[in-house]
Amino acid sequence: MRVATRAAAGPPRRSRVTVRGVVQGVGFRPYVHALATGLGLAGHVTNTPDGVVAEVEGGAEAVAAFCARIGPGAPPLAWVESVDHQTLAVTGGSGFAIVASRTEGQVRTLVPPDTATCADCLAELADPGDRRHRHPFISCTNCGPRLTIVTGLPYDRAHTTMAGFPMCGACAGEYADPADRRFHAQPIACHACGPRLRLLVPDGARPDGARVDGDRPEGSRVDSARPDGARPGGTYSGRTAPGGDPIGAARALLAAGGVVAVKGLGGYHLACDADNADAVALLRRRKARGDKPFAVMVRDLPAVERLARTCPQERALLTGPVRPVVLLRGRRRALGGAVAPGAPDIGVMLPYTPVHHLLLGLPGDPPGPSVLVMTSGNVSGEPIVTDDGEALEKLAPLADALLVHDRPIRVPCDDSVVRVLDGSVSMVRRSRGYAPLPVALPVEVRPALAVGGDLKNTFCLGEGRRGWLSAHIGDMDAPAAAAAFERAREQLSAVTAVRPEVLAADRHPRYRSAAWAQRDRGELPLVRVQHHHAHLAAAMAEHGLDGTRRVVGVAFDGTGYGDDGAVWGGEFLLGDYAGFTRFCRLAYVPLPGGDAAVRRPYRMALAHLWAAGIAWDPGLGPVAACPPDELRVLARQVERGLNCAPTSSMGRLFDAVSSLAGVCHLAGYEAQAAVELEAAALDAGGGTGPGYAFGLAPGADGDAELVAAPGPVLASVIADLRAGTGVRTVAARFHAAVADLVLRGCTAARERHGLETVALTGGVFGNALLSRLCADALRAAGFTVLVHRLVPPNDGGLALGQLMVAARRSDSG
């Protein structure tokens, strides 16, 4: 790496090198300093609003080497988007300096995502001789909080929530030393000057965390709410647990089966010992969570192997700097089945902050839980709690203690959720560790804001060839989501300097995101984008399609507002960014009672049977599951079309079949029936024989060339069940039938319209088994298949598609 002498490097030259991307707060200038001095170059480097700018002077070969290496050799947190060179007149001089930042001009640099504690910091954390031994806020230029503490630009300490913690002399020295790992590490802190950790316990609680379980919880609209959930009755007046060791006290509480709210990077978690079935059940009751799977945090890789088999790629994800929740095929009965009952996958992550490492115990610590449930600290459906006052109000009733600190969280950032699918990383929720890195766009867009959907909301700011997707905000149903959305939008606007010229939103008349865009757009145009068109455009964009050729978009999800006012969700669209036509869809069936049908899959099964002309035989699962009074009224309701929107939703068909097969009649969380149907199908293993077959006939209404009828599939399911075929086989055959429908629909589109590329998009493709079956079948038939990787197939990716439809510059494609 080091070049011996300057003389060996040819005639003198001077270059200005501008590096754009995520290059601030990631140790870039010390890296440039080391690179330049190593090559024997003179000059200086500085942060500017445009990026890092270095001027180097020396032998031509050394300058060339500098330019060639600066991008590829960048530090781990840097993300180099572009490197520009400019030749200057030679000025002479010697030495290489890091000069003060220039802050004037338009901001073009990017803020890094939050990053897991690095190996160097971890070693110091565990080293009794280090001055940051066991410091819960240890970090450096290679790790620690970033996005979640940034309050403005330029990215320096004054513009973070660390502004309120003046550095001590020792930290200030490190901060100013270009040779130090903490040179300009904005979150730098130590025991002397950093944030403080405290464990808040309810008034009257015993120090060991024991308490008397109090009153019954209040009732709930959630069907799955259980009446027996005990909640702590204590009030908090900010009392700190005695003993001066908040971590030790929290670990003792967790070991005793308690629930602790833990303030993390992008919000609060609720934690309990995942090996303690009673503790898990307690948290489930308090959160009124039904059977929804919990994510767990595991001390290390060997402990992961106890829960699930992993492939090298999954291990790399688990231990990498992002540290997302990785969905793994769980071992049967891992953790007693309490953490993810009925689900095929278990969500696992490794510790990513010093507090997490300390909570799970360093070598030599007294034994404690090695697997913690770590679920977003929120009231069901609301955004993750970031505010300390809100935590006391909303989380204290759910927790036995709060492990808090005094470093504010600027914007919420939930844990990202990913899985490995066909050998690639696939997003389920793109949030911490990814946001706010931009997605590279295939064509230029005007400065624009796409507000996304109402569930799993993310929004997207775009300009030029960049699309910045926000972190996961949550469901817009909750008023708190509007505030979180507004805070995140302000921050992302500030750090990207995008001034939108156009807004994009969904066409659903009741979407709050769209109402927000409508209200706040001022004079700006607002483009309303059809839901499934946005899904298709998102898939095209992340795969770099410029939109000059139409593709087949298989958009399967639960609900999207259709242009005819129906609830779409089982669509084959032929489209590009500019528009789409509907080629094929599922036949419309009544959606009896809107959300009630979604929460009670047996209603969906009965509606599907009714639409298929199949009698409600009392021997059928959904008929038996439906209370007789409801059954009688439901019969009239579907006949009269009373509060029954027509729907072509594939998600609802999964619900219907899940109920028909007896897998799930009541959904306690979103897509529970479909998730459990997938789990059943996976259990069937191979050799299930042929799948069922959808009817496929020309559309009569002129709104689609083909209409797929689920009736024959339902009849086959019933015949199989009556013949004694196992539920798992039925589930597997249904998955095969859907994949077969996808293949037949796409083949027809290819024959009639010559399209060879298929995008699989929409929340239904969060079903890994279905996604794999469809992709395999299509590829075998010669199609090019686009599967989501960078953004989720569900509504978390919607904003990217809205942006492409609304803001693409038509002259740049």
Place this chain on the structure above:
Amino acid sequence: MGHGGGGAMSAELVDHIFAPAFGGEVLAQLGDAAAVTLGGTRLAFSTDSYVVRPLFFPGGSIGDLAVNGTVNDLAMSGARAAYLSCAFILEEGVEMPVLARVAEAIGAAARAAGVEVATGDTKVVESGHGDGIYVNTAGIGLIPAGVDLRPQRVVPGDVVIVSGAIGAHGVAVMSVREGLEFEAEIESDSAPLGGLVAAMLAVTPDLHVLRDPTRGGLAASLNEIAAAARVGVVVRERAVPVPPAVANACSVLGLDPMYVANEGKLVAFVPPEHADAVLAAMRAHPLGAGAVVIGEAVADHPGTVVARTGLGGTRVVDLPVGEQLPRIC
């Protein structure tokens, strides 16, 4: 259908078509009844047309609604209804005994409400051009001195009271119209609210606003008030009284009782210092026996109604728009 649903679409018709065309300061108030001054006297003046199907339903008929609806609109400005007009549009072939039953119902309801039908009109349209019987009523009444009921007077801290359990009327009408057999028969709550309002005003004239949550239900009334008053409204979901039979029917149909019509209930925004006394006066009246506090006006989220759910969660209760489409993906 959607434009008559009492939600965002009818508001759109009024805002974009009628109000600009008619002009006038009185209409611009956009209350259920207009407050007008005539010869130095403050009058409430209101009209409403009744196109309900079926004509008869458990607990009432189109006749009861035609009287109580207009009486209640006047009551919401604090006025006791004095005189009503009553106009019929009859479809050719409507049976006389049916018309007679409706007329009797109107007479009985007027007597019960203490209002006199002072003028009327009848038109007949060709068979197939009507739905049997349409009724229009208009009414006037005196607004007592010192009473000024307008959403603009609502301020954060006001206590929100409903006069009783909600949802019965809409479910009762729907059950007959659609032939739904619920476990228990549900009767409409149709009733004249002038007496109840008088009892409330006897406690204090300083009530801020009253609304009868008819079409669009409690959700529509609260949203209208929140928007006009530029305050937020927080409702404790569990405090909203819903009869078990109505709750059950709504659950079975997938409806939210907050959006279901009522014909004999009111919602009041009351200054906190008067809330207890007003509540007590309401409970002492037969039509307010089930009165309860359901929430309050707040400074946060102006224009938005928020329901606090049992588990500490919150959800936005928005203005009903057409059919209730799910948003779940």
